[in-house]
Amino acid sequence: MSKRPSNSNFYGQSKKFRSSASSASSVQNSLQAKGVVRLFKLGGEETALVVVYSDELVNHIIQHCPTKPVINRFLKELIPKVQDVSIDKTLLQELGFTQQEMSDLVRAGLLTLRSTASFWFSFPNAGEFMRTYLKGRKSVLRTIRKCKFSEILQFELEQRKLEKSAKLGMLYHIHDMIGAELVKCIETTSGTLLRLTKK
Amino acid sequence: MIQFLENVRAGIVEPHALIRAESTKRSYNLQLCKHRDIESVHTAGVNALDVDTMEGKYLLSGSADGSLHIHDLQNFTGSPHFTSKLICKVDRNLRTAHRYSVECVQWYPFDSGLFITSGMDKQLKIWDTNCMKPADTFSFEGRVFQHHMSRIATRNCLVAVASSVNHILLVDLKSGSCTHELRGHSSSTLTCRWSPREEYLLATGSCDNKVLLWDVRAAKCCLKSLDQHNGKGRSVSEATNTAHDGYVNGLCFTHDGLFLLSYGTDHRLRLWSTYSGHNEMVNYGKIPNDTKKCMQFDITVSSDPKLVYVPSEGNIFMYEIQSGVKVNTLLGHYNCVNSCIYHPFYHELYSAGNDRNVLIWTADHCQGAVYEEHLKSQNQKKEPFERRTLLVRRNVMADTWSSDEEG
Numbered sequence: 001m002s003k004r005p006s007n008s009n010f011y012g013q014s015k016k017f018r019s020s021a022s023s024a025s026s027v028q029n030s031l032q033a034k035g036v037v038r039l040f041k042l043g044g045e046e047t048a049l050v051v052v053y054s055d056e057l058v059n060h061i062i063q064h065c066p067t068k069p070v071i072n073r074f075l076k077e078l079i080p081k082v083q084d085v086s087i088d089k090t091l092l093q094e095l096g097f098t099q100q101e102m103s104d105l106v107r108a109g110l111l112t113l114r115s116t117a118s119f120w121f122s123f124p125n126a127g128e129f130m131r132t133y134l135k136g137r138k139s140v141l142r143t144i145r146k147c148k149f150s151e152i153l154q155f156e157l158e159q160r161k162l163e164k165s166a167k168l169g170m171l172y173h174i175h176d177m178i179g180a181e182l183v184k185c186i187e188t189t190s191g192t193l194l195r196l197t198k199k
Numbered sequence: 200m201i202q203f204l205e206n207v208r209a210g211i212v213e214p215h216a217l218i219r220a221e222s223t224k225r226s227y228n229l230q231l232c233k234h235r236d237i238e239s240v241h242t243a244g245v246n247a248l249d250v251d252t253m254e255g256k257y258l259l260s261g262s263a264d265g266s267l268h269i270h271d272l273q274n275f276t277g278s279p280h281f282t283s284k285l286i287c288k289v290d291r292n293l294r295t296a297h298r299y300s301v302e303c304v305q306w307y308p309f310d311s312g313l314f315i316t317s318g319m320d321k322q323l324k325i326w327d328t329n330c331m332k333p334a335d336t337f338s339f340e341g342r343v344f345q346h347h348m349s350r351i352a353t354r355n356c357l358v359a360v361a362s363s364v365n366h367i368l369l370v371d372l373k374s375g376s377c378t379h380e381l382r383g384h385s386s387s388t389l390t391c392r393w394s395p396r397e398e399y400l401l402a403t404g405s406c407d408n409k410v411l412l413w414d415v416r417a418a419k420c421c422l423k424s425l426d427q428h429n430g431k432g433r434s435v436s437e438a439t440n441t442a443h444d445g446y447v448n449g450l451c452f453t454h455d456g457l458f459l460l461s462y463g464t465d466h467r468l469r470l471w472s473t474y475s476g477h478n479e480m481v482n483y484g485k486i487p488n489d490t491k492k493c494m495q496f497d498i499t500v501s502s503d504p505k506l507v508y509v510p511s512e513g514n515i516f517m518y519e520i521q522s523g524v525k526v527n528t529l530l531g532h533y534n535c536v537n538s539c540i541y542h543p544f545y546h547e548l549y550s551a552g553n554d555r556n557v558l559i560w561t562a563d564h565c566q567g568a569v570y571e572e573h574l575k576s577q578n579q580k581k582e583p584f585e586r587r588t589l590l591v592r593r594n595v596m597a598d599t600w601s602s603d604e605e606g
Contacts, residue, residue, distance in 0.1 A: 084428060086430065086439070180485070
């Protein structure tokens with residue numbers, strides 16, 4: 001229970017850019033190159049990438065993982081060096097991580113198994129984040145679907161209350177849905193209209 | 200346009216700029232052609248189209264019931280209203296035709312005396328156009344999804360075949376053998392394309408979500424597996440690179456061979472640089488794509504922001520390649536669109552779908568007004584004849600039954 005407030009802080013700050021997955025424009029590329037931002041590929045939705053600010057990621061890891069020397073080494077060496085979404089076992093071995101350390105990292109939630117010889121990068125409680133995110137998205141979509149013609153003005157949607165389980169906030173989900181092209185934005189004289197795309 | 204021509208003549212502007220400007224303008228203005236169409240003789244959904252490269256005169260189409268049709272595209276009738284007539288066809292009941300559906304057709308790149316078709320009956324047939332009989336047939340173990348022959352190959356005559364077995368087969372037309380296999384995919388290959396720049400570079404896409412680039416001259420041919428995340432910090436383990444998160448349905452090189460577009464069932468189109476294998480990270484948005492077989496799409500030639508025409512369910516979307524901006528949606532088919540071909544000389548798009556139609560999309564809609572005037576002038580020519588007959592009728596309509604005898 002004590003996790004919740006810190007989690008919601010974290011959630012509030014991990015943002016998804018408005019454009020859809022793998023749409024890294026030059027701005028995002030340079031942010032990634034400078035190390036300000038880090039991308040993760042979480043397994044929930046196929047082409048979704050999660051963007052997290054690097055310093056908040058480091059804080060979050062320190063907060064949630066048991067303090068082991070492995071974790072510190074991981075933070076200091078791996079995160080600045082490797083900017084990818086996934087990493088090979090051979091590369092980890094080259095950087096000096098043993099098998100035991102790798103399984104420690106997996107248990108701490110920092111690496112996830114991708115195939116026999118490679119891992120995805122991840123962060124602790126990523127599963128909980130995906131669950132809240134998917135629930136929130138479904139509830140917002142349900143709200144729009146219940147409206148007449150499956151469309152609603154954006155400011156009216158913002159005024160409606162979300163369920164308690166959707167902790168990410170209405171604005172976050174609106175931006176996310178526009179980027180994933182689940183709703184179409186239509187400019188009208190009374191503001192932006194969000195209409196569900198078919199299927 | 201006139202000003203442009205004057206500038207070219209004066210040497211202010213280079214001639215290529217005129218070609219670029221005109222073809223760009225025409226590529227952007229595509230609409231369903233109202234006064235030209237293709238004679239509808241198809242008995243089943245049309246799967247594949249090809250236009251011959253030498254003259255751009257013949258349109259070859261392959262259907263889902265195994266029949267093949269060739270239409271003549273050139274208009275010598277003098278009237279803007281024109282139906283492209285069927286020249287010859289291979290009926291599905293012929294003993295030599297494909298038994299199941301034809302998935303891919305291609306003219307021989309150097310003249311129209313030969314064309315190659317392949318289909319679900321696991322066969323690749325090489326047809327002689329003048330006799331409309333297959334000159335040679337190759338049988339494979341897997342159903343063939345696509346085949347491609349390089350347009351620039353001078354030293355080899357290889358046809359790459361993508362089928363439901365895990366390797367790509369290379370058929371050599373000169374010797375008649377198909378023993379060269381390219382192994383690298385772990386699932387059936389859906390699509391293959393030769394590069395228009397290098398005659399030995401081949402790109403293939405398969406159901407294991409990968410796009411592989413091959414150099415067919417080397418023993419270990421696989422050059423690179425394209426990675427959608429552009430992984431940099433990894434040692435050379437390409438076993439887990441994926442280009443898409445779903446099957447790779449279609450591949451198309453740009454005309455200069457510098458970029459490759461790949462289309463996948465994860466509803467995404469991705470642009471790759473051919474020489475570095477880098478994902479250019481252009482966002483085209485979500486393009487619904489649920490077909491599990493090869494989709495043929497095409498890129499404009501010689502226009503400046505190059506456009507790609509992508510079929511998706513019943514629509515054809517037009518995107519700018521470098522920026523990912525959606526230019527237009529072409530609606531016209533009643534069912535799924537299977538393939539789009541861009542005619543390089545006329546700057547027209549031909550699209551084929553499961554609704555048995557081959558539609559022409561053209562930029563020449565101002566011809567509609569010309570056609571109206573043409574029709575009016577034709578009517579005026581007819582009128583003097585009609586007046587003469589009316590006069591004759593008036594004479595005939597004279598009263599012949601009332602008698603003059605009644606007082």
